Amino acid sequence: MHRDELRRRAAEHRLHLEGFAHHLLVCSSLGCAHNDALITALRRSVAERGMESRVLIRKTGCMGLCALGPLVAVQPEGWLYQHVRPEDADVVVASLGQQPSEQLLVPPDLPFFARQHKNVLALSGRIDPESLDDYLAAGGYAGLFAALDMRPAEVIRRIQESGLRGRGGAGYPTGLKWATVAKARGARKYIICNADEGDPGAFMDRSILESTPHAVLEGMIIAAYAVGACQGYIYVRAEYPLAVHRLKLAIRQAERHNLLGHAICGLNLDLAIQIRLGAGAFVCGEETALIESVEGRRGIPRPRPPYPAEKGLWGYPTLINNVETYANVGPIIDRGSRWFAALGTEASKGTKVFALTGKIVHTGLIEVPMGTTLREIVFDIGGGIPDGHGFKAVQTGGPSGGCIPAEHLDAPVSYESLSELGSIMGSGGMIVMDDTSSMIDIVKYFIEFCMDESCGKCIPCRVGTAQIHRLLTAFQERTATEADLAQLEMLCDLVKNTSLCGLGQSAPNPVLSTLRYFRQEYLDRISESRQPEDRP
């Protein structure tokens, strides 16, 4: 289909949607349970009142405030109902065109929503993830349509000017990566979407894939056009069945409507996208290990250089970006680099999605402009610490991130500031700890994760993490000595500086950051009786 046909289709669907007086949007993400029963109950209630022609019930992706789920949004009223059970269906439907139900209503001025700035998640919770028409009607694929009017170099320049940086963790400038792949010589080129989200407590990418799978495809198609790739892969974990299902559906819809396949939109552009399922190895989120895995081998990292941009999949130039990075692409092309660059800080542009978990009132998925302070995220958006406890630390960046203490709560969230504090942006996991949490217990958990997930290729990561784990056990059991503390620091330095890939190099971060901010907890656990005061 040509772009004009698709635009027409979007306009028709928009008219169809506008024909309904009320829209009930029901969160159908993995986090919100019982939603099938809820939708059935809502349908029945609407039918009983004979309102089928006026009320449209739609399944949507995540609305973010998982702590209050299942959520139902009422449009155009703009109400949000919380903890909606199937038996509440009548109350919900009865309120349409009347007053909102006080007992279900989420206060409209809740800072959780007011303080966010949704860009990647703008359509999440507002459209049916399984409907291409919904995405088109909401302005989806406008970025692609605009990109196809530009030369590939122009597309890359726009991405460069936007200042977009990789959302998977390392924050490498996306435009630079694209330019490198575009320049690299190869008989063919590949693009890959890294959807192997493995950090414990992180579900940013899952939510994006479950809520707006077409946004990821759109970003990939634009990228393929820009760098000259004709084959794409989405590497997604098998533990995300709903995301996989919706991706497959989206790919099929895109193929059927000539957004993928041969002569996309009637132009000289071919792209096929296939899904590759990960088998549960965390290290396969590392780009070179991911490539090995796509090739059908053991997922172990290769030394870089050569970088995938020069020699990637099967030795050909390969562009790898993460889910959230691709999801940013369409809006940047559609709304312009300047719009994007106006958000965020000097070096970290745009917005970032975080999964807020741990000891916090409003657990859920949030999106804020870069530069928002940790305090705003934890206390305004997150609603603070529950049960009257005090804030102790926030861990950013997943198992290889660091723990940031209260005295740095006013630090802005950006690649640079988090790294200065000994942590990393990572893919966007944020775990809040209260004053009852033991840092040693938490750090040991993360090191255990890294030890279990080490691929075993290089010695420092394979054996070093195991020895660090042993030392942390000694601290946990209060049998550690001062020599153990020195050895712990020595091993962290070794693993950080000599490991082959990013997993190993960042594995000691939780230990190093807690040694920096919570050293007393380590000292308190040094056993007096085991001090070797043994010389004459």
Add this chain to the structure above:
Amino acid sequence: MSEPILTLVVDGLQVSGLASETILKVARENDIAIPTLCWLEGLSSLGACRLCMVEIEGSPKLHPACVTPIQEGMVVATRSERLHRYRKAIVELLFSERNHICAVCVANGHCELQDLAVQLGVDHIRFPGRSPQLAVDASHARFVLDHNRCVLCMRCVRVCGEIEGAHTWDVKNRGIRSLIVADFETPWGLSETCTGCGKCVQVCPTGALFEKGRPVAETHKKRPFLPYLMANRAREHR
């Protein structure tokens, strides 16, 4: 077009090499010894053991010499207090990983791990031994695989796949639980792909792979056979 020749400085010495050559290759040609374990001439380079890490002026990171190509004007240091400290700790980590008891090992005196310990001045192991319970696979008629001595250098995996073309060996599990396995974890003697060529035994740096019936004094590994074999193959090819 012939390959460009680049000049660089390694440990204060002016040296030169082809643009496609690695720091390790150029260093060895100039008699500059860099410790290695997973690297073996004739096999693909893994960059896994991290012993050949070197410092490059202007880069805060360390670089594995076996996979880092040389660059014009590069200034490389293969020895420093910091590198020595790291190399020593890595060898100690290896000793602590499995049950390396040299006194009762078939490779005693012919072992590259033992040699590295001497070379780097490792006179004790600071980390407690993990003492895992590991099997010895003696099911093959002529050879034995003793996991207790394995350092997971992947030389056997590579020589079997790259040179012999059998790909009998691979790795199961990951991280600290990694184990070398034949086929889909069958006893070596029952492997359907193993040709019994013994290349893996010859390239194994420790006593993890050895020939049956040879006393310690007669256990010699013929590691330089690989470049010889490769040269012959190349000649036949022409």
Add this chain to the structure above:
Amino acid sequence: MTMLRLATLWLDGCSGCHMSLLDTDERLLDLAAMYEFVHSPLVDSKHFPEAADVVLIEGAVSSHEDVARLRLARHHSRLLIAVGDCAVTGNVPALRNATGAAAMLRTVYLDQPALNPQIPATDLPVLLELALPLHHFVTVDLFIPGCPPGAETLLTALTGLAAGTVPGPPLSTRFGA
């Protein structure tokens, strides 16, 4: 020159390291000129002396008794030297560490064919679960690996110590040598 007071201790080892010391043959006389043997399985003394300058310790730490003797030696000695692989790495006694002490006793006394299979109730020290090298318990001043370290190596080390220099690695020895 003042004579240095030399002690030697035999923990869980095969006595091979002590044999190596005897293997210095006639040069024992040279050693005797530098050192006074104050305590050793090779001399007749029951108790560790109050003050030793140098103590050579052979063997891994395998029992509670070993721990006590090691700590006592450490307290009363200026320089403590781990001699041989058992003292340095655990070596052969540490072969049991993968399965633990009880399993080793079962293997030795019950699983092997014997006239009267039983684990002796007396005459066996109470074993620690793991046989460990000395430096897991006390500060060690010098490590001399080897199984056993050769007579020359010991001689070099002791001569150096007597001359007031602590010989560091590389001594001409290695694990398993």
